[in-house]
Amino acid sequence: MIEARNLTKRYAGRTAVDGLSFTARPGSVTGFLGPNGAGKSTTMRLALGLDAPTAGTVTVAGRHYGRLPAPLREVGALLDARAVHGGRTVRRHLLGLARSHGIPARRVDEVLDAVGLEAAADRRAAGLSLGMAQRLGIAAALIGDPGVLILDEPVNGLDAEGIRWIRTLLKSLASEGRTVFLSSHLMSELELTADRIIVIGRGRLLADTDMRDFIERHSPDSTLLRTPEPSRMRALLEDHGAVVRPDPHGGLRVTGLATTAVGDLAREHGLALHELTPRRASLEDIYTAVTGDAVEYRGSGTAEDDKETER
Numbered sequence: 001m002i003e004a005r006n007l008t009k010r011y012a013g014r015t016a017v018d019g020l021s022f023t024a025r026p027g028s029v030t031g032f033l034g035p036n037g038a039g040k041s042t043t044m045r046l047a048l049g050l051d052a053p054t055a056g057t058v059t060v061a062g063r064h065y066g067r068l069p070a071p072l073r074e075v076g077a078l079l080d081a082r083a084v085h086g087g088r089t090v091r092r093h094l095l096g097l098a099r100s101h102g103i104p105a106r107r108v109d110e111v112l113d114a115v116g117l118e119a120a121a122d123r124r125a126a127g128l129s130l131g132m133a134q135r136l137g138i139a140a141a142l143i144g145d146p147g148v149l150i151l152d153e154p155v156n157g158l159d160a161e162g163i164r165w166i167r168t169l170l171k172s173l174a175s176e177g178r179t180v181f182l183s184s185h186l187m188s189e190l191e192l193t194a195d196r197i198i199v200i201g202r203g204r205l206l207a208d209t210d211m212r213d214f215i216e217r218h219s220p221d222s223t224l225l226r227t228p229e230p231s232r233m234r235a236l237l238e239d240h241g242a243v244v245r246p247d248p249h250g251g252l253r254v255t256g257l258a259t260t261a262v263g264d265l266a267r268e269h270g271l272a273l274h275e276l277t278p279r280r281a282s283l284e285d286i287y288t289a290v291t292g293d294a295v296e297y298r299g300s301g302t303a304e305d306d307k308e309t310e311r
């Protein structure tokens with residue numbers, strides 16, 4: 001369990017996290033979504049005791065991170081895959097972590113196997129691709145067999161096979177009863193992985209809900225229709241309160257009226273329909289609609305802006 005209550009972090013002149021409250025529960029993959037600069041990394045750093053909140057609290061496994069007696073056994077984290085001593089081999093790095101917590105060396109082989117890095121065990125960290133470094137970071141997070149996992153943009157740098165792999169891994173870790181909390185600035189990365197979703201923008205909570213509810217609540221009823229009499233159809237629909245606009249791929253796009261009502265209206269007025277298709281906004285559309293005005297403004301030349309342009 002991860003619990004944030006009125007969590008706030010201010011840096012000189014800038015509020016990175018603003019009165020944020022949420023709970024990430026065991027047994028679920030909770031996606032933490034927000035545009036770049038929204039405050040996701042800061043929230044995770046606060047949860048991991050790497051920074052102190054200006055106000056509010058965040059606990060993992062019921063305690064402040066700093067008060068956990070053996071943190072690696074409670075919480076596994078991947079914040080920055082490149083934050084590994086480059087001269088050390090993959091195995092040495094993991095062995096070092098294991099020793100610091102009295103974890104037996106055989107656990108290193110188990111986690112190497114779990115992330116598919118056995119063949120790279122003797123390679124130096126500096127020579128790993130970003131995708132392999134991400135796998136090493138996940139191996140390190142798993143070493144203490146923790147009940148809580150906190151992963152900052154773990155999909156970054158993984159290829160399509162790697163993305164499928166991490167999805168399966170995270171779901172199976174959650175199904176074992178762990179709390180899996182992962183951030184992303186891309187809705188598409190979370191839609192197939194997360195059961196729950198917490199959306200933030202400019203440090204504030206925008207949504208905290210079941211993934212399916214989120215999609216249903218935010219997707220407007222929309223219908224694509226084709227008719228040989230578009231002007232009459234359009235006038236009729238508008239008279240009944242629908243919003244009608246031409247679809248870029250042809251036909252009319254109707255919102256504000258259920259698909260069944262659109263079909264019934266056409267029949268009542270003797271209008272021919274050549275297509276009547278209910279459409280759901282894509283997750284990416286929904287995300288943009290929810291975070292729209294919460295996106296960081298570009299152009300001030302800060303490091304965050306650069307990061308945003310890169311991704």
Ligand code: ADP
Nearest residue numbers: 011016034035036037038039040041042043304
């Ligand atoms: P995200 O992970 O969602 O991209 P961050 O948590 O990295 O967002 O950043 C949130 C905001 O806080 C950004 O505007 C960022 O510039 C600012 N910020 C983050 N860390 C620091 C810091 N150490 N000093 C000053 N500002 C910071």
